[in-house]
Amino acid sequence: MRQQGWTPPSGVNYLALGLGFVVVEQAFEMALALRQRAYLRRDKLPGRLEDQVRAIDDDAAAAAPAAAPAAQEMARDEGDQDKEKSSSSSSSNNNNNKASLLEQLRSKFHKSQTYNLDKNTLSFVNMGYGMAVSAAMLLSGFNVWLWTQSEAVAQSAFGLEPASSELVVGSLFLLAQSVVGAVISMPLTIYSTFWVEAEHGFNRTTPSLFVADTLKSLAVENVIVLPLMAGIVKLVRWGGERFWLYVWGLLVGFSMVMITVYPNFIMPLFNEYKPLPDGELKSEIEKLAARLEFPLTKLYEVDGSKRSSHSNAYLYGFLRDKRIVLYDTLIKNEEEPALACTTEEVVSILAHELGHWSMSHTVKGFLLQNVVYLVAFRLFGLFLHDPDMYKSFGFVDQPVVIGLNLFSYIMAPLGTVLSIAVNAVTRKFEYEADAFAVNLGKADGLKSGLAKISIANLASFDHDPLYHAVHHSHPSLLDRLRAMDCAVEEMTHDVKKVK
Numbered sequence: 001m002r003q004q005g006w007t008p009p010s011g012v013n014y015l016a017l018g019l020g021f022v023v024v025e026q027a028f029e030m031a032l033a034l035r036q037r038a039y040l041r042r043d044k045l046p047g048r049l050e051d052q053v054r055a056i057d058d059d060a061a062a063a064a065p066a067a068a069p070a071a072q073e074m075a076r077d078e079g080d081q082d083k084e085k086s087s088s089s090s091s092s093n094n095n096n097n098k099a100s101l102l103e104q105l106r107s108k109f110h111k112s113q114t115y116n117l118d119k120n121t122l123s124f125v126n127m128g129y130g131m132a133v134s135a136a137m138l139l140s141g142f143n144v145w146l147w148t149q150s151e152a153v154a155q156s157a158f159g160l161e162p163a164s165s166e167l168v169v170g171s172l173f174l175l176a177q178s179v180v181g182a183v184i185s186m187p188l189t190i191y192s193t194f195w196v197e198a199e200h201g202f203n204r205t206t207p208s209l210f211v212a213d214t215l216k217s218l219a220v221e222n223v224i225v226l227p228l229m230a231g232i233v234k235l236v237r238w239g240g241e242r243f244w245l246y247v248w249g250l251l252v253g254f255s256m257v258m259i260t261v262y263p264n265f266i267m268p269l270f271n272e273y274k275p276l277p278d279g280e281l282k283s284e285i286e287k288l289a290a291r292l293e294f295p296l297t298k299l300y301e302v303d304g305s306k307r308s309s310h311s312n313a314y315l316y317g318f319l320r321d322k323r324i325v326l327y328d329t330l331i332k333n334e335e336e337p338a339l340a341c342t343t344e345e346v347v348s349i350l351a352h353e354l355g356h357w358s359m360s361h362t363v364k365g366f367l368l369q370n371v372v373y374l375v376a377f378r379l380f381g382l383f384l385h386d387p388d389m390y391k392s393f394g395f396v397d398q399p400v401v402i403g404l405n406l407f408s409y410i411m412a413p414l415g416t417v418l419s420i421a422v423n424a425v426t427r428k429f430e431y432e433a434d435a436f437a438v439n440l441g442k443a444d445g446l447k448s449g450l451a452k453i454s455i456a457n458l459a460s461f462d463h464d465p466l467y468h469a470v471h472h473s474h475p476s477l478l479d480r481l482r483a484m485d486c487a488v489e490e491m492t493h494d495v496k497k498v499k
């Protein structure tokens with residue numbers, strides 16, 4: 001469909017360009033997923049990961065004198081019987097309840113490969129479906145149709161002339177677009193949640209919770225996006241040549257407000273945040289925070305288990321008002337108590353998180369994000385008044401909302417390159433935060449804590465390097481364990497030098 005009075009573009013055909021980008025990007029993603037698939041089909045754990053995890057078991061055994069002889073022997077034995085998934089050691093696990101991590105890893109490896117292979121298959125369906133939907137929408141002129149409908153509603157319901165009501169028409173358009181987007185992605189989200197995740201024992205979301213979540217997310221998204229978009233449209237119309245600078249200012253202000261609004265008002269709509277009960281864990285965390293002069297004001301436990309048994313921990317907050325949130329799934333693991341983190345492990349994981357704070361990773365990330373906004377809107381300024389961009393997609397008018405929408409197709413490759421760069425930076429931050437925890441003497445707790453989380457979450461233990469570089473914001477478990485060994489070595493080396 002095309003707007004009335006449409007004429008073909010005189011220069012570049014951005015529609016063809018946008019379509020080309022969609023195809024090239026999906027082909028690239030599919031090639032990567034195919035490479036990763038080969039690793040997920042392997043039936044043997046990487047030997048170096050086994051060595052690392054065996055070393056964690058050895059350290060734990062050495063640190064616990066009473067249980068040491070039995071546990072140490074057990075860990076050694078396993079090293080020799082590579083292929084045998086021995087049943088003998090599981091009985092000794094029960095005896096001292098401190099199951100060998102290597103044993104856990106081996107017993108979960110096959111499950112993890114199947115789980116990640118299923119997710120990989122789903123990603124192909126997702127990519128194929130996404131490509132088909134995008135192509136159909138672009139070729140049919142769906143956005144032109146949706147815009148025309150929004151104009152008709154503005155006219156019939158509010159008696160507004162389309163030409164003088166860009167804000168109302170734009171809002172109706174975005175509202176409809178978010179609903180259409182949710183409907184289109186629904187079948188695959190349902191399949192992922194209620195089949196893939198459920199089959200592998202992670203899903204805890206009930207159908208009614210799923211419906212409530214979907215409606216709430218849609219409502220929240222629109223309550224936030226519509227006023228923001230209205231602000232952007234106003235500034236673009238008012239700001240003239242330099243509009244991109246004003247819009248950028250608005251976005252910086254907006255993201256600063258969201259730092260407070262999001263965790264305090266939006267996340268509680270979806271989860272329950274309870275203060276962490278008094279006890280050893282709480283006092284150990286408070287001790288660590290005090291040692292680092294971290295201005296901890298609240299310590300929460302969140303019911304992550306309401307939706308999924310995947311586990312996590314994070315911190316947030318402004319200046320002198322910081323909060324720490326622990327997923328209940330990190331502390332408790334009813335199905336597999338051996339994979340629940342101990343107090344020392346949770347504290348070590350938080351030492352890593354506090355490393356992010358201490359080295360200003362969040363602030364750096366925030367600055368980086370705002371540089372990206374600035375560049376994006378500066379570039380948008382180059383396309384805003386280009387009639388060919390609008391004509392290519394079937395438009396005659398040049399509404400700001402549509403301009404931004406079409407611009408996103410043209411900028412897609414830049415977005416991909418940028419996300420690869422952001423992942424690389426994030427991985428570097430992860431290594432730095434690990435080293436920070438190591439320097440606080442938390443190497444052992446962090447190593448075993450991370451191993452437990454990876455095993456419990458059925459992380460993929462083997463990666464195609466290219467797939468990993470593009471998709472993962474965190475280094476692999478093996479890489480982190482090895483880097484921590486280096487950090488420990490460096491630290492002992494430094495200590496010796498000082499002596």
Ligand SMILES: [Zn+2]
Nearest residue numbers: 352356430433
């Ligand atoms: Zn981290």
